[in-house]
Amino acid sequence: MKRQRTDTSEVWPRMTRRAALLGTVQLGLMGVLGWRMKQLQIDQADQFRLLAEENRVNMRLMPPSRGLIFDRNGVPLATNEPVYRIVMVREAAGDPHEALARLAAVMPLEPEAIQATLDEMERVASFVPVTVKDRVSWDDVARVTANTPALPGITAEVGLSRHYPKGADTAHVVGYVGPISDYDLSQIEDPDPLFQIPKFQYGKTGVEAKLEEQLRGQAGAMRIEVNSVGRVMRELSRDEGAAGADIQLTVDANLQAYVEARMAGESAACVVIDCASGDLLAVGNAPSFDPNLFVRGISVADWTALNENIYRPLAAKAVQGAYPPGSTFKIATGLAALEAGVIDPNETVYCPGYTEVSGTRFHCWKKGGHGNVDYNDSLKYSCDCYYYEVAQRLGIEAMSQMARKLGVGVRHDVPMSAVAEGKAPDPAWKQAQFNDVWRVGDTVNASIGQGYVLATPLQLAVMTARVATGREVTPRLVKTVDGAEQPSGAGGPLGINENSLRRARASMFDVVNSDRGTAFRSRIEAEGMQMAGKTGTSQVRRITAEERARGVSKNEDLPWERRDHALWVNFAPYDNPRIAVAVVVEHGGGGSAVAAPIGRDVTLQALYNGFPPLEAYPAERREEMAQMQVRIRALMDGQPVPVFERA
Incomplete structure (x- = not known):
């Protein structure tokens, strides 16, 4: 039986449309690939070159500025003051014992501070900065900064710490903050990510405790680039978060x-x-x-004197x-x-x-x-x-x-x-x-x-x-x-x-x-x-x-x-x-x-x-x-x- 001959005049238009569609798709894909290759090889070349040299991008939580507390006439009762501190990131520092030994050779570091830092590092993730020493002098900051190449993972930072200008006068009303403890965390159903920050200041008594959520604010985040030895190369982005609410009390x-x-x-x-x-x-x-004694970390002697005083x-x-x-x-x-x-x-x-x-x-x-x-x-x-x-x-x-x-x-x-x-x-x-x-x-x-x-x-x-x-x-x-x-x-x-x-x-x-x-x-x-x-x-x-x-x-x-x-x-x-x-x-x-x-x-x-x-x-x-x-x-x-x- 003879096959019926197909009319090419009918088939040719259909073939032409299919070829055109296929060609368009192929050209589109090639265009996207070309654009992406240009982006990777030219536009983002510097970024990937740094990553190839074992750089990494870290995210760090930024504690917000704690809300201030005033009296009825605007007199400050609780403020924030800038302080210098030395922090250490375990995953960038390597062996923490050796890193702390190197730091102790640069600045005074008490054995108690070393042990407290080691204990803290066992409790937190390796990428979380741990405060080694708080309220350090500018001379200590300068020495640590000058020796940064020899101190990977250890940096000097400036932060905010609570201060009570009226001291004992308003201690029982305003209360005080202190480093958040395991007990504090056990009492909180849904802990704020800020609590991961070691020695984060948390309201312990008085208004500071009862209005903690309003005063605390919301965490910010900083995206930073560090090299293979932990040195911060640059800040990529920053979200400041939201400062805590300011509270005005009725007291005079x-x-x-x-x-x-x-x-x-x-x-x-x-x-x-x-x-x-x-x-x-x-x-x-x-x-x-x-109350300032508690913010800075009260000594055993001061705590004993207060706690054992029969006049409470x-x-x-x-x-x-x-x-x-x-x-x-x-x-x-x-x-x-x-x-x-x-x-x-x-x-x-x-x-x-x-x-x-x-x-x-x-x-x-x-x-x-x-x-x-x-x-x-x-x-x-x-x-x-x-x-x-x-x-x-x-x-x-x-x-x-x-x-x-x-x-x-x-x-x-x-x-x-x-x-x-x-x-x-x-x-x-x-x-x-x-x-x-x-x-x-x-x-x-x-x-x-x-x-x-x-x-x-x-x-x-x-x-x-x-x-x-x-x-x-x-x-x-x-x-x-x-x-x-x-x-x-x-x-x-x-x-x-x-x-x-x-x-x-x-x-x-x-x-x-x-x-x-x-x-x-x-x-x-x-x-x-x-x-x-x-x-x-x-x-x-x-x-x-x-x-x-x-x-x-x-x-x-x-x-x-x-x-x-x-x-x-x-x-x-x-x-x-x-x-x-x-x-x-x-x-x-x-x-x-x-x-x-x-x-x-x-x-x-x-x-x-x-x-x-x-x-x-x-x-x-x-x-x-x-x-x-x-x-x-x-x-x-x-x-x-x-x-x-x-x-």
Whole structure:
């Protein structure tokens, strides 16, 4: 059978189109290959020549600039200062023992630093730079730089390190940073890549710890080219990352310094709160410590001295310390009784010096008693027996409910370390805590701020501000974050009858300004500056019947740790409250003798925004206060603070 002849006139166009398409594709591929060969052989020839000579490109994390911390007036409280350091990359240095030996021949290097570097290198990847020595001199930097060919993998760098200009004055508020530890890393669910950087500075306490994420910022990256001996040839690219947020606190650095100086020589705490906004103007703790010691790496001797000091300089007593509030708690007990209607303000209760409850005697602080006292007298004279009677009518639930409404037994949300909750106890709490029933004696004890009741100086300041204003004042420590104003702590109505609050304020005024008030010696004479307050003394030991029979030992005759705590709260001015103050002096003795004078002086300093005129003090105190002001000015100017010693 003959094959049918194909018509070439039909086939030829199809062949031509296919050939053209194939040729186009081939030409395109050849063009791409030619362009890529030109790029590799001509445009990037230098780069690949360096790589051929065993150069490599490294990526290094760049720590961002940590956010700054300021006081309410813009005074720096935490800054960054440039420092020189010597760093080493193990994969570029070779044998680390030999490399460190060569470095030790160039600059002073302690055996401890060598061992610490070797230990650190075991923990991190070989390409991660390890700090061999921090805060080195310019001479050391010059020697290392001059000997770079003999020190592969070892370079001098300039970085930023934290510095606290106000030192001990703001140590407990601002806190401090230190090298991040294995323990720190174990507490973090999703560690930041920055934490790979050895000795990366991480917030340990205070605002530095609580606002770590905002202050830290975001890491940058630097792409660098190094040769076969680790010398940096050039920087290829850089991403600066993002600096941390700047934080402005509500504290006033000058007032804070005054508070610290005024408490020098005591183991104490003082809180000053703005009644209008809830701003914490000062949060003082004594004794204090220099936070810069921790940034630089605290020595064993310094750590031991701080950690073993019985006056606990490392503790932020103003927020961590939970103390029996003593007679300052009578403010809460009295308001609860007025609100519940279990007392008439004009009704009198007889005080013979003790009250018998269920076969047990509960004593008043005044051995002979106060006689007949009404509500106003009960606060003015601080009569215990009055509150023993009130407590039995009132019950613990109403008392504790009022305490919590006033801010006692509530953990306030401030960015400081280990903020305590305190205790406003009730039967359910005791059952859960001790598997025991609540007894009437517990209620009687609680009515005068003893027994299970505990309060921090911060809570006592909040309580006083709420009584002064009738609002639910909430403490605020952070004023702005990167310029953005934070919510005010002014608060809404407290929900307590204004008549009850007026009676409480008037009685607190008489505590200070009546010649029979327990704080009369600490009054303010300046017109329009008068304050209202309440003294408190809380026992830390049980006084036995035998001791009462032979005479109760005076505080000054007891060892320091067995003496009573001295407490004081106040607000001022009385007619237009601007600030509230709380003071606790550990084992200070009587609140009227020790804590109230501190509160008065701090109040005047806050109201006058500086040292007040001597005319603001009672005439009999002016010479004493003139000498006090000279001493405090010297302390605020940086002269050594006396070591705490109490006979």
